[in-house]
Amino acid sequence: MNSAVARKRMVAELVKRGITDQRVLGAMQEIPRHIFVEEAMSAQAYSDGSLPIGEKQTISQPYIVAKMTQLLALTGREKVLELGTGSGYQAAVLATLADRVCTVERIRPLALKARKALDSLRLLNVNLKIGDGTEGWAEEAPFDAILVTAGAPHLPDCLVQQLAPGGRLVIPVGDRIDQKLLLVTKGMDGSVATEECDGCRFVRLIGRNGWNDEQ
Template sequence: MNFEVSRKRMVAELVKRGITDQRVLGAMQSIPRHIFVEEAMAAQAYSDSSLPIGEKQTISQPYTVAKMTEMLKLTGRERVLELGTGSGYQAAVLATLADKVCTVERIRPLALKARRALDSLRLLNVNLKIGDGTEGWPEEGPFDAILVTAGSPQVPQCLIDQLAPGGRLVIPVGDRQDQTLTLVVKDQDGQVTRQETEDCRFVKLIGRHGWSDEA
């Protein structure tokens, strides 16, 4: 299978769906999504769909990755926090667009697989740790951008606290089945505004400040 051609088709579809940030489109073109899925699913890697990655988790569909990344408005100088490393694909996209990425995954086998995939691409500006992502990573903050890749019942205050002045936080908020992509912006004076954008569906954000269990 010609993965480069498949990536070009994927990016063309992202443009049709309204993604306009050329840096985001370039990142989606450059990162080989097929190395972040199981080998048996490599042929489906560039379809606009989520795919299972084990441990009851999924890799988000390309449009969702592009949309959430675009909402962060990265310029290349930012420190970014990602919560829910999963396969590592979203972290890889962020790593091509920001100065440093800190990513947290609570499921050890996924974290180890993601680390191997990221290392294979020599993305040395990604720090990964295993832990409760709902608590963020305060030791590495504050962050210019925070991206949460699982659905939360609310926006955890601790994440807002770790957002730098002028920072942007993108998080799916809703119930256990359906959420709305929510953009939180902190201005230079520390005032916070929230904007709901579009409906989405993510796996649950499990942890102290998210959902309490897998039920």
């Protein structure tokens, strides 16, 4: 099966599972997920599962990528911060849907591989940094949207501070095994509201405002 057909099937599954944002579905139809996974895994790239990407990390399952992206309600004008670049796939989806993406990865070999994959798609609106994303990216703030793609023990204050008025932040929060997706919205007056969405299971967000490495 060619990859465009495989993506079409993947997108049809996402629709069945309740994804309705046509821009998100369009981006996931467009971005070749197989280039973000090891060649040996490329046959599984369009099934709805997470896959190992090395360094004990994973590329998230397509449904969760779609769900989290849909919660951000992007229109194309936003500056977005992603924490946990991993393979770079989620950053590629965001780059297709927003004006600019800043993404942070703590593991250098993953960041370098992700940069190569993003460059191969000529996604020139992605700025990638190696470092601890739990501190956000103060020099680039404020962000219209923030997406955290690793499980945090709590919502870091600094991320809420780096969210622009009217902005949306999506983050998995919970223990090491199970988390809940939180949607945090900041009103134009600076007020903050938090809503609990789906359950999920992510690798840990490790850093100063996340889990520490030994936990």
